[in-house]
Amino acid sequence: MAQQSASLSPRRPIDSERGQRTPLEQTQQGHQLPPTFSSSATINTQFWLEHLPWRPTAAWATVAALLAIGGNPATYDWQVVLLVLLLADPLWGSIWRLAAGRDEILPLQHSGTRQRIWLPYLLPGSPAARLFDWNHTQALPLLFRVGLPSLLLSGAVALVLTPVALWMTGCVFLISILGWIIRRTLQSSTTFLHSLVTVTMPWLLTLSLFGAELSDSQWAIHLVLIALWTLHNWGEGRNLRIIADPLGLLLLAVAEIGMICLLIFLRAPFWLALLVILWLPTWLSVYYRRSVQHLNFIWLLAMLLSAWALGQYL
Numbered sequence: 001m002a003q004q005s006a007s008l009s010p011r012r013p014i015d016s017e018r019g020q021r022t023p024l025e026q027t028q029q030g031h032q033l034p035p036t037f038s039s040s041a042t043i044n045t046q047f048w049l050e051h052l053p054w055r056p057t058a059a060w061a062t063v064a065a066l067l068a069i070g071g072n073p074a075t076y077d078w079q080v081v082l083l084v085l086l087l088a089d090p091l092w093g094s095i096w097r098l099a100a101g102r103d104e105i106l107p108l109q110h111s112g113t114r115q116r117i118w119l120p121y122l123l124p125g126s127p128a129a130r131l132f133d134w135n136h137t138q139a140l141p142l143l144f145r146v147g148l149p150s151l152l153l154s155g156a157v158a159l160v161l162t163p164v165a166l167w168m169t170g171c172v173f174l175i176s177i178l179g180w181i182i183r184r185t186l187q188s189s190t191t192f193l194h195s196l197v198t199v200t201m202p203w204l205l206t207l208s209l210f211g212a213e214l215s216d217s218q219w220a221i222h223l224v225l226i227a228l229w230t231l232h233n234w235g236e237g238r239n240l241r242i243i244a245d246p247l248g249l250l251l252l253a254v255a256e257i258g259m260i261c262l263l264i265f266l267r268a269p270f271w272l273a274l275l276v277i278l279w280l281p282t283w284l285s286v287y288y289r290r291s292v293q294h295l296n297f298i299w300l301l302a303m304l305l306s307a308w309a310l311g312q313y314l
Helices: 002-008 023-028 058-069 078-104 110-114 127-132 139-161 163-186 191-210 216-241 246-265 269-287 293-313
Strands: none
Touching: 058 078, 058 191, 058 216, 058 293, 078 139, 078 163, 078 191, 139 163, 163 191, 191 216, 216 246, 216 293, 246 269, 246 293, 269 293
């Protein structure tokens, strides 16, 4: 009966009927409104640590690429290095996070999610509006208030670096859209796309900027290592979600066997022995069907070690 009475109510009570003053009434009566601190900036950003940094991330993939290139770190342009870290980790990460919709975007004020986009093909009820509001979380306003600024800021930083960086930023945006579609239509995991944004794209960006002196054969070896660590990270993600995931275990095995063959080809037995030692805890956890959540640091260490080995032997 209470629900029926509520549905028959002609209108919702306004703030004044609930004993609360509206902002207009507060202003008219001389009351001060709380300051809006976010109004000082054109584009507002927030940076935070979601998890401990000792795990495979885009920033560490950039560091691994620098180790794989080798050379004297004193010769690097560290301003460019910092810009690459800024672009590959927080900025590309903000674009990729859009694939999760409202689930992984910091909440905006309620008024921000109620703003309407006055474009004919984005009006309520249009196909595009239904696509971006598939989970009833009003994602369309966030696409413009969060996604567009993230893309523009990333594009500006990429433009300072090279046209290749700008092109790769567009690729990250397309990967994010593809991730959204996969979650929307297939209800499937986007772990592989996550590995592309985490390992492949940052590593390739760093190589394109600092690997100008690499020969074609050296580039081929670098690309093999990138592909192997992309597969490994894909397997890591699947096993983090499901203990002893069959496809995830296959990906780990293929990647690690491939790296063993690569180090044998480079005649680096010492580095090979270290990597095998680092990989043992993973397979022991799989054998005893234990969670691999605690192995993120070991995977990170193995990635950096293999990259360092490549830099020493090329």
